Structure formats: C-alpha cells, structure tokens
Amino acid sequence: xxxxxxxxxxxxxxxxxxxxxxxxxxxxxxxxxxxxxxxxxxxxxxxxxxxxxxxxxxxxxxxxxxxxxxxxxxxxxxxxxxxxxxxxxxxxxxxxxxxxxxxxxxxxxxxxxxxx
Numbered sequence: 001x002x003x004x005x006x007x008x009x010x011x012x013x014x015x016x017x018x019x020x021x022x023x024x025x026x027x028x029x030x031x032x033x034x035x036x037x038x039x040x041x042x043x044x045x046x047x048x049x050x051x052x053x054x055x056x057x058x059x060x061x062x063x064x065x066x067x068x069x070x071x072x073x074x075x076x077x078x079x080x081x082x083x084x085x086x087x088x089x090x091x092x093x094x095x096x097x098x099x100x101x102x103x104x105x106x107x108x109x110x111x112x113x114x115x116x
Contacts (some may be wrong), residue, residue, distance in 0.1 A: 009099045012055050017096040018063065020088045028085040029070075030056060031061060064092035
C-alpha cells in the first residue's frame with residue numbers, strides 16, 4: 001500500500017473533523033462520534049470501532065485533535081466507564097479548510113453528534 005502524502009486527510013479524518021465542528025458542543029467522545037458517523041447518510045460506514053480509535057490517536061499525534069480524560073466522579077456517579085473527550089484544534093480546522101479547498105464539501109453530509 002502506498003504511503004500518503006503528509007498533510008493529506010483520509011476520508012474518515014475529514015468525516016471526524018466535519019462531524020465534530022458541526023456541533024455546538026466543543027468536546028466529543030469516541031462512541032458518540034462512531035454513532036454519528038454510522039447514522040450519517042452518505043458517510044462511509046466504519047468497519048470497526050478500532051479503526052476510529054486509531055484514527056483519533058493518529059489525528060491527535062498530528063495536532064488535529066486534543067484530548068483529555070473526563071473527571072472521574074462523573075462516570076462513577078453514572079455507573080459507566082470513564083470517557084476520553086476530544087476537541088478539534090486550530091490545526092484541525094485549518095486542515096479541513098485545506099481539504100475543502102481541494103474537494104468541496106458539498107457532497108459530504110455533516111451528521112449529528114451527541115456528547116452524552
């Protein structure tokens with residue numbers, strides 16, 4: 001498989017950035033993102049959630065996203081696992097703008113994303 005050029009976003013990375021930026025909430029977690037991507041008509045379906053989490057880690061390393069663990073008291077009170085919360089960085093916004101300049105965003109849909 002050929003390597004991609006630096007600075008070129010994959011389809012999944014574009015979908016992640018578009019979905020996250022389309023929301024009023026500034027932070028999102030992986031499961032809600034996966035659900036939003038799968039519900040979005042026209043978006044390529046994920047073959048596995050592991051694919052998404054690898055993409056999120058790669059995007060964070062590239063400076064497109066930042067993340068933090070949520071306060072441990074919240075999931076404890078709700079009886080659920082702790083979530084890693086992600087946020088699109090300025091670099092992520094610039095990368096998406098550059099990708100949109102090459103391939104206009106018109107055919108891509110921006111599905112909803114819940115934060116809880």
